[in-house]
Amino acid sequence: xxxxxxxxxxxxxxxxxxxxxxxxxxxxxxxxxxxxxxxxxxxxxxxxxxxxxxxxxxxxxxxxxxxxxxxxxxxxxxxxxxxxxxxxxxxxxxxx
Amino acid sequence: xxxxxxxxxxxxxxxxxxxxxxxxxxxxxxxxxxxxxxxxxxxxxxxxxxxxxxxxxxxxxxxxxxxxxxxxxxxxxxxxxxxxxxxxxxxxxxxxxxxxxxxxxxxxxxxxxxxxxxxxxxxxxxxxxxxxxxxxxxxxxxxxxxxxxxxxxxxxxxxxxxxxxxxxxxxxx
Amino acid sequence: xxxxxxxxxxxxxxxxxxxxxxxxxxxxxxxxxxxxxxxxxxxxxxxxxxxxxxxxxxxxxxxxxxxxxxxxxxxxxxxxxxxxxxxxxxxxxxxx
Numbered sequence: 409x410x411x412x413x414x415x416x417x418x419x420x421x422x423x424x425x426x427x428x429x430x431x432x433x434x435x436x437x438x439x440x441x442x443x444x445x446x447x448x449x450x451x452x453x454x455x456x457x458x459x460x461x462x463x464x465x466x467x468x469x470x471x472x473x474x475x476x477x478x479x480x481x482x483x484x485x486x487x488x489x490x491x492x493x494x495x496x497x498x499x500x501x502x503x504x
Numbered sequence: 505x506x507x508x509x510x511x512x513x514x515x516x517x518x519x520x521x522x523x524x525x526x527x528x529x530x531x532x533x534x535x536x537x538x539x540x541x542x543x544x545x546x547x548x549x550x551x552x553x554x555x556x557x558x559x560x561x562x563x564x565x566x567x568x569x570x571x572x573x574x575x576x577x578x579x580x581x582x583x584x585x586x587x588x589x590x591x592x593x594x595x596x597x598x599x600x601x602x603x604x605x606x607x608x609x610x611x612x613x614x615x616x617x618x619x620x621x622x623x624x625x626x627x628x629x630x631x632x633x634x635x636x637x638x639x640x641x642x643x644x645x646x647x648x649x650x651x652x653x654x655x656x657x658x659x660x661x662x663x664x665x666x667x668x669x670x671x672x673x674x675x676x677x
Numbered sequence: 678x679x680x681x682x683x684x685x686x687x688x689x690x691x692x693x694x695x696x697x698x699x700x701x702x703x704x705x706x707x708x709x710x711x712x713x714x715x716x717x718x719x720x721x722x723x724x725x726x727x728x729x730x731x732x733x734x735x736x737x738x739x740x741x742x743x744x745x746x747x748x749x750x751x752x753x754x755x756x757x758x759x760x761x762x763x764x765x766x767x768x769x770x771x772x773x
Contacts (some may be wrong), residue, residue: 414678421685422724425692427594428719432692434601434716436699441707443610443652446639447597448696448711452635452718454594459685459722462537466678466729472737474540476725479741483721484590486748488633490714493755495641497709499612541741 411475423501427455433439449491453484506507515667526569527560536558567623576672585669586631593636598651612656614647615663624675632666635659682730693719697731710754717747 434447460480467473542548582604584630598609613633621643629640637653652659693715700712721740730734 418681419678421682424722425685425688427598428689428692428722430598430601432573432593432696432699434597435696437601437606438608440610442639442641443608443653444708446637446651447601448714448718450590450597450634450640452603452637452678452715454590454598454684454704455618456718456722457590457630459689459725459738459758461684461690462751463725467525471540471543472734475741478540479721479725479737481746482741483718484634486744487714490717491627491746491749492633492640492753493752494634494707494710495639497755499649499651499711500642501705501707503754 416465417462420458422462424455424458424462425440427458431455442495445491445494445498449487453487456480456483519595523569527564530563531556531560534563544576574576575673578669581648582631582669582673585666586634589636590634596636607654609654609656610643611652613650613652613655613659614644615650615660616647617667617673619667619671619675627674632663632671635666638663652671679730682726683684686726688731689719689723689726693723710751713747713750713754717744720747 428451431447432450434451435444438444438447457480460476463476464473468478506667535552536590538555542552602629617625617628619628625643625648632650633639637657638650638659641646641650650663696719699711700715700760701710721744724736724740724743728734770773
């Protein structure tokens, strides 16, 4: 039982770290501001999601788990809102 | 969402009752959020009461209770679609970033939306900012401008499907 | 398990630092705006992992506050910085 939990944690946290890696690579390689914004918001949000999913089996009790999930949902919503605000600002400032 | 505001035909006299029921359901929602974030301790009750009251007032100020019917199965489908899309979007971006040839064809696409400006359109742009390869970047002449990583993808069809799911879930009036 | 999670913290922190370098090097203000976004996702992931590794449960609360502050910082930047970006004129925000 404990082993299964640990395996799930290792698998999910590794997947999350992979998406953070991909997000940073995108940040370094993508050519302009808006494409870098894609890399940052999408890959990193998914990375955070997988890290949270991996930490759930290690949480002590239901409340800790729900707290992790609510933090993740907040970060997801905040990322979705902020990314479009930044994109709008970039477009209005004349970058094409 | 507010589960108890699902009456079929709302006569004029019951509007205040519908309003109070959405106040109550929002307060209960914020109360649950407080319990999750801060835990249940007797000493916290005054702080919790103030926080819940302020949160409920703010939410009523920013987002007035709507009258449109909300269907729970459709909301669940929308939520799962949202999660699925955010996973696909992350994999899509990761694949492009790690691909040695860097397959990008960035550009802007205009999407003519049926949703009225305001809260509904903002909900839609927030939802679609997690679609694979698109970020909403403003609005022009009633069309939403999307920045796309790859303009050769069927972006408009995806957006139309997302809009239909949103209307079924929340704005079915 | 602790060793693995600590390694994940190190990896994500390294990626966060790399991302910050590329953002601060970036040509325009909009690129720098994304730093808050990056900290808002990768930083939260690091804090949540650290909270589990060390057993300090307050780290989760810190992560929540960080998520809130990162969001408000981005929104304030867009609201406040937009007029400045616009008065800068076309092109200077993107730098190319």
